[in-house]
Amino acid sequence: MISAQLPILQVLLPLLAAPLCAILRGRALPHALSVGTVLLSLLVTVGLLIRVESTGTISYAIGGWPPPIGIEYRVDQLSVIVLLIIQGVAAAVLVGGGASIVREIEATRAPLFYALFLLNLTGLTGMVLTGDLFNLFVFLEISSLSTYVLVALGTDRRALLAAYQYLVIGTVGATFYVIGVGLLYMMTGTLNMADLADRVAGVEESTTIRTAFAFMIIGIGVKLGMMPVHFWLPNAYARAPSVVSAFLAATSTKVAVYIMLRVVFEIFGVPMFLATHLSEIIIGLGILAMVVASVTAIFQDDVKRLLAYSSLAQIGYILFAFGLATEPGVTASVLHLFNHGLMKGALFLALAAVALRAGRTRRTDLDGLGQAMPLTMLGFTLAGLSLIGVPGTVGFISKWYLLEAAFDRDGFIIAAIILGSSLLAILYVWPLVERAYFRKRDPALPPVEEAPLPMLIGIWLLVGANLLFGVWPDLATGLAERSALLLLGGAR
Template sequence: MSQAIQAQLPVLQVVIPLMAAPLCIILRRRSLVLPFAIGVCWLTFLVSAALLGDVLEAGVISYALGGWAAPWGIEYRVDALSAFVLLFVSGIAALVLTYAPRSLTDEVPASRHYLFCTLYLLCLTGLLGIAITGDLFNVFVFLEISALSSYALIALGGRRQALPAAFQYLVMGTIGATFILIGIGLMYQMTGTLNMADMAARLPAAEGIRTALVAFAFLTVGIGLKMALFPLHVWLPNAYAYAPSVVSAFIAATATKVSVYILLRFMFSVFGLEFSFEHLELGRALMPLALAGIFVASTVAIFQRNVKRMLAYSSVAQVGYMVLGISFATAAGLTGGIVHLFNHALIKGGLFMAMGCVMLRLHSVDLDDMAGIGRTMPWTMAAWVLGGLGLIGVPATAGFISKWYLIEAALEQNSLIVAVLLLLSSLLALVYVWRVVETAFFREPSQRAREAREAPLAMLIPTWVLLGATVFFGIFTTYSAGVARQAAEAVLGGLQ
């Protein structure tokens, strides 16, 4: 790669999918637009992989848009944490879209496929922009780009339940975005800057501790809504359950993870560890909410008959694990929380893709209809079992690595009760995963299951790649937990 292109990688990360999105409307024909969008996603992934390599080798990358130096101009800033998020968001986006064509044919009218690709690339643009920008107002702008396209993607399939789900998500998402914008506005009022690094330097000397407290409260609640932190999660189950399978897989694997990234950035990089966790003792609020979310959402998941809805409640519980790691405010806790962003993205994206395969053949993901499906779709359901083991946290899976670090963080702080609760929470995951396994492999086949056949290879291969990666990163942890450890240490050190 030439040095000139390498220097432009930060802006190319956002510009490539952003410029490609309107081109999908021009191409329009399905035979052209889907290969084009898939190629764009893989190119975006290559850019993010190159950025991560550069950051690990040379340290933080700062890119001044238009040649205007920060803090006067907009800065794109890539450190270990943002590069890690960019990598798995773009990678999962590429894999899910590679998996998408056959599923889209079944669930989305052909006349809307070009709209799907446009919205998908816009949503990807927003998620990547959030992770790479060093400007607070740009965080809000990219947040809205991703959110608005997500609402449309959820409703795109045309299922009757999808429209109310998208509308509920829109209302809750708009409230969250408004809270975030108010918080950013108050912080700008205090410091006179929107650059994160500059704001972090100015906040300690800024007058008006009450204004800082109000801004902190608005941001915490707004971000909590966006990342579906219990009990602000009410929009998520319907949104995931009734969206087209491709959309469920993409959003479940990426959207809430990027919102957790925003929380990390604000609480550690902007407000700082001392203000957030020593002065305000944020950990005391986050820890009980995280534990409540893990146990309540996991319990509710056990009683779901719709498997996509079950996975949606499981996602609320998994957000709890990430927030629990943040609440410790230690290197081990943050490592556990950050690596779980990555691990859960792999696991949950793969599980939703497996359910997309089932939806293609059964036109249902209801447990009763899935009775005996393991006999007619063995490869699909074997992939489900592999992902389920990751959710439970069985050794040699990525989910085990996350829980190992979280338990280590709990024991470091002498929180034996939290460590025990983490172990017990895995039993709840075992129960709802086993319900699907028992139904698929040990019950007499339903009429739909008897008539089903295995999913096409074009869908099975990306599903297995994603879920197979959960085993790879459960054994070879250098590229997941190792990078997460570097990111955690950088976050604890604040913006330099």
């Protein structure tokens, strides 16, 4: 009985827990409630995974109104792999982040912080589940509005500016998306994605549909940090509270990529994607991001900002593979989306531990931490190796599939750029590791100790996932391959 209601439970759990958190007082109760909620949500996701793997795509009609009149929630392999990363990282970050939240968020604001975190989770989850374009916009705004506030809660006063900048550009992006949805509705009279896919087929040559396509791509592009409209991202990630950075970096851009995949391949279809030359544009922007963002990352002093630029570069990989619009390409794109979430979640959470113990996250603050915080820095190093793409980690699996996708289209030059960009990753990751292990901490600074146990558990859950899916990639690659089949061979 309950298993039929899993899709709606996935959204309702955090949505109902959020206001409860807001009315609780103190730190302990809201923390316990939200940790309980995310763990339960993760169980629901696993339930959905099992059901999708055994029975295929689930369609859930909200309130019993059948689609396309009512709002439909659709769960398939692609939704499940994105849900896994969102819920998994949310659980690891909340379980591990308690001490960091105590340090960075004032006691009076703590309950509201947890409420916002859960609302953000609701928004992201809803965006993944819904099969209705306008419902998606509502969830997008739920997650965006809570993100703006979460970013503004950062300890640095420049966090306010970062939040403001993100709010303005994010709202423009979301409004572009709504314009696109409106134009699509004008031509087809439906908002249901599956229904749209059928009806767009008849009118795809019209200017209105093309315009809708352009508006939606740019709107979503803003949200996912596509290269020319990415400038909000480094500020937001670098100045948000450490725990929030960890969660956002691992999830929010990934969900935007997911929306892009759905919109492009399910609604508009591959022929239109190729005919409008968007394929070449996206590949170009992806390659631009791989190179430019990686080089920028090398010169950053703040490690949080460095990782934010690295995120932009990794989104470049995802976009490039996505732009190929071939089966190996989309597989690599989905797989890297999942793997990158694991890497960045682990790296940012380890950095939250550094911020907690050493006070700041500049390069020099890492000096000698290899001795002072051995477990944290080992986790950081392993996740860093995964980012570079060393065998035995998820990064290697990603790179393997990305290269395969490039060779599939005879893209030898692109393959060379991917490898070159990995070398750039060594240039920005390795100096950090070197500082942690081969330098002495400035004796004038107060000594640091190992991160608290819950935090280590959180970090090592994510690092462990990096290693586990690195040596046993079947679950992730299987889901990614079937997602690509669904997207490319599905509706049309």
